[in-house]
Amino acid sequence: MKLIKYTLTAFLFAAVAMTTAVSVFADQAAWITKAQAEKAAAFLKKQKEIRHYCAPCSDKGDSVEDISSVEAVKIDGQEYWEVQVNGKGIDLAYVYFKTKKGKWKNLAKEVKVKVSDVPKTLSAE
Numbered sequence: 001m002k003l004i005k006y007t008l009t010a011f012l013f014a015a016v017a018m019t020t021a022v023s024v025f026a027d028q029a030a031w032i033t034k035a036q037a038e039k040a041a042a043f044l045k046k047q048k049e050i051r052h053y054c055a056p057c058s059d060k061g062d063s064v065e066d067i068s069s070v071e072a073v074k075i076d077g078q079e080y081w082e083v084q085v086n087g088k089g090i091d092l093a094y095v096y097f098k099t100k101k102g103k104w105k106n107l108a109k110e111v112k113v114k115v116s117d118v119p120k121t122l123s124a125e
Contacts, residue, residue, distance in 0.1 A: 028115045029092035029108045030082060037072035037081035040092055040111045044070045050085060051096040051104050056117045062096075093118050 032040075044050070044067065053062035068086050075082055082089040092108035093115040099105055104122040108115040 027091050027093075028118075029113045030089060031075055031078065031080035032082070032092065032113060034072070034074070034081045036092075036111065036113050037083050040083045040107060040113070041070050041072040043111055044083065044085065044097070044107070047097045049098065050090075050107070051098070051122065052090075052094060053096060053122060054091075054094040055119055057094075062122070096122050 029036075047067055049064055049066050051062050051064050053059055065085065069084075071084050072081055073084050073089075074080075083092065084090070085095075092111065092113050093106070095107040096104040097107055097110070102124045104124065106115070106118055106120055108118070109120055
């Protein structure tokens, strides 16, 4: 009986730990509403490039991507939408755009999609 209780306790602890670990790195603003996706896509169509950086993932660096195409796309079998840049879905929480003053601002925050643990701006580098 003690072995069953110990095994069950260990299993529950592992399940909670895995769930917590997954939620830490979960997408925040990858699947969004149609209105949010259309607003973000329209905004990005005016930009030349984006910068990818995931602060919660402890990224050591970032990458800049030139924009060739942008569209809002419905997720198959879901009620959610995503923004695709150059044919790939992006997470608005980890994408930045360059302002006229050279600052990199967070896209999700700019289009009013609620996100957490991401900087509002990045250095101008």
